Amino acid sequence: MSPTFTINSTTGSGTFPHFVGPFIDGSFQPTLSPSPATRALLNPCSEELIVNVNEAGPEDVDQAVKVAQAALKGPWKDFTGRKRRDILLSIANVVESHIKDLTLLEAACGKPYAEARLDIEEVIECFRHFAGFADKLHGQSFATEENLKSYTLRKPVGVCGLITSFNYPLVLAAWKIAPALACGNTIILKPAPQTPLSSLMFGQLIAKHTELPKGVLNVLPGGEAVGSAIVSHMGIQKCSFTGSGNVGRKVMAGASSSNLKSITLELGGKSPLIVFADADLDVVVEDVFGAIFSNMGQNCCAGSRLFLEKGIEEDFLKKLKARVEQVKIGNTLDPQYDFGALVDRAQFERVMGFFERAKKEGKSELVVGGKRHGSKGYFVEPTIYRNVDEKSTLAVDEIFGPVLSIMKPFSTIEEALERANATPYGLASGVWTKDLSKAERCIQELQTGVTWVNTYNLCSSHLPFGGVKESGIGKDLGAASLDEYTRVKAVTIRV
Numbered sequence: 130m131s132p133t134f135t136i137n138s139t140t141g142s143g144t145f146p147h148f149v150g151p152f153i154d155g156s157f158q159p160t161l162s163p164s165p166a167t168r169a170l171l172n173p174c175s176e177e178l179i180v181n182v183n184e185a186g187p188e189d190v191d192q193a194v195k196v197a198q199a200a201l202k203g204p205w206k207d208f209t210g211r212k213r214r215d216i217l218l219s220i221a222n223v224v225e226s227h228i229k230d231l232t233l234l235e236a237a238c239g240k241p242y243a244e245a246r247l248d249i250e251e252v253i254e255c256f257r258h259f260a261g262f263a264d265k266l267h268g269q270s271f272a273t274e275e276n277l278k279s280y281t282l283r284k285p286v287g288v289c290g291l292i293t294s295f296n297y298p299l300v301l302a303a304w305k306i307a308p309a310l311a312c313g314n315t316i317i318l319k320p321a322p323q324t325p326l327s328s329l330m331f332g333q334l335i336a337k338h339t340e341l342p343k344g345v346l347n348v349l350p351g352g353e354a355v356g357s358a359i360v361s362h363m364g365i366q367k368c369s370f371t372g373s374g375n376v377g378r379k380v381m382a383g384a385s386s387s388n389l390k391s392i393t394l395e396l397g398g399k400s401p402l403i404v405f406a407d408a409d410l411d412v413v414v415e416d417v418f419g420a421i422f423s424n425m426g427q428n429c430c431a432g433s434r435l436f437l438e439k440g441i442e443e444d445f446l447k448k449l450k451a452r453v454e455q456v457k458i459g460n461t462l463d464p465q466y467d468f469g470a471l472v473d474r475a476q477f478e479r480v481m482g483f484f485e486r487a488k489k490e491g492k493s494e495l496v497v498g499g500k501r502h503g504s505k506g507y508f509v510e511p512t513i514y515r516n517v518d519e520k521s522t523l524a525v526d527e528i529f530g531p532v533l534s535i536m537k538p539f540s541t542i543e544e545a546l547e548r549a550n551a552t553p554y555g556l557a558s559g560v561w562t563k564d565l566s567k568a569e570r571c572i573q574e575l576q577t578g579v580t581w582v583n584t585y586n587l588c589s590s591h592l593p594f595g596g597v598k599e600s601g602i603g604k605d606l607g608a609a610s611l612d613e614y615t616r617v618k619a620v621t622i623r624v
């Protein structure tokens with residue numbers, strides 16, 4: 130077994146297995162693609178090379194599907210729920226004992242060290258949570274007619290293609306892998322091309338330190354070519370996708386034109402935050418700061434549209450500006466910095482493009498930020514615009530960067546709700562008030578999959594996560610996600 134992945138927190142350089150590429154059937158394999166591609170992964174804080182990754186091609190998807198199909202028929206098939214439970218617990222333990230290296234791999238993607246550490250803790254918790262389901266996948270029994278006994282049972286779906294986005298690399302993978310394994314499936318994971326290292330290390334660790342049979346979990350680094358090969362593969366029965374709406378549509382089309390595999394789509398958002406005048410502004414400022422600026426705004430739930438009740442704008446803005454001025458922007462391998470870099474040059478240029486467009490449109494007032502930080506690394510200053518026009522790009526598009534649009538203030542709850550809901554997205558929303566009836570009305574009427582009240586961004590393995598409208602279909606996490614990874618079979622016996 131080749132050496133594992135480590136990043137040196139002082140120098141930023143890394144040690145890697147002699148070959149970093151497709152991880153199939155328990156080991157790294159050279160790609161089967163006739164035109165092999167490598168991707169240079171740069172640390173976005175320093176723009177220095179971390180490692181060259183050998184990307185998979187569609188031929189590797191074919192190979193991984195064969196391996197995953199064989200694994201479905203192998204010893205894994207006979208693993209009882211209890212045994213799968215123990216495997217999931219052992220996965221959690223392995224991650225826990227490598228928490229430092231995994232944290233550094235995530236921090237090397239530009240994410241502040243403390244946030245990266247919380248991510249890995251969430252991964253551990255997720256596996257422990259779903260371990261508890263592995264031996265409790267029960268059906269129901271039915272009293273239909275005399276002499277008939279009817280019941281349901283849950284069967285694994287089969288080979289699952291899991292495709293993730295770059296912003297929470299191992300967390301998003303865990304949200305899908307843990308329930309998929311708990312339900313007895315086999316897996317082909319395709320991490321985002323910008324951030325594949327923690328997923329590859331995870332695959333290697335699990336193969337080395339747990340009893341999960343080889344071939345149950347395969348990891349294919351790569352981009353669109355690998356993703357679309359997974360989506361349209363006839364041997365894959367399920368595709369769970371996290372990413373943008375544009376690609377989500379391709380996933381739906383690919384599933385539709387191949388074998389009608391079932392799909393889960395976890396897509397983007399333009400989440401509204403509603404602050405009523407009775408809320409404790411000091412608390413709200415901290416929550417709003419985290420809602421939009423954690424992970425430098427590269428968060429599907431980023432609270433990017435802020436609606437303040439008339440009368441509190443100036444006070445609120447003064448406090449939020451002061452909070453923003455406290456951030457320490459810098460190298461995320463060093464825990465003293467709490468604000469990092471965007472994941473790569475493309476993402477950096479995309480976000481900078483919004484500043485240009487905002488200037489041209491002239492429909493909003495820049496309060497703070499709106500520019501690059503320093504001259505090296507993909508750092509963008511935390512940015513706030515106010516009096517943002519409802520039809521402007523800043524109000525409509527998902528920026529996926531550290532940019533808060535403070536909308537024009539609202540006067541009534543009806544107005545706040547109407548404007549908050551005026552978006553095709555429906556992922557998350559936040560409400561701050563001490564008045565329970567106002568909170569309850571917002572909970573009922575906000576068209577989002579998640580609503581947080583007097584807090585934000587709190588995900589738990591217990592709770593289903595996923596959007597409505599154009600933010601997605603289906604759920605990650607919670608008991609609801611078991612439906613994504615099982616087929617319910619109905620049985621009737623004449624007795």
Ligand code: NAD
Pocket residue numbers: 292293294295296297301319320321322351352353355356357358360371372373374376377379380395396397398428429430527529556595596600601
């Ligand atoms: P993206 O859609 O560009 O890429 C997501 C994944 O899809 C990547 O692994 C990519 O390689 C792959 N891909 C690209 N083309 C494909 C194709 N034709 N077929 C199959 N797969 C393909 O998204 P991104 O830039 O990585 O992430 C940002 C987006 O993800 C944002 O919109 C964000 O809101 C969303 N997101 C949603 C959630 C959620 O849980 N709802 C969580 C994180 C991110």
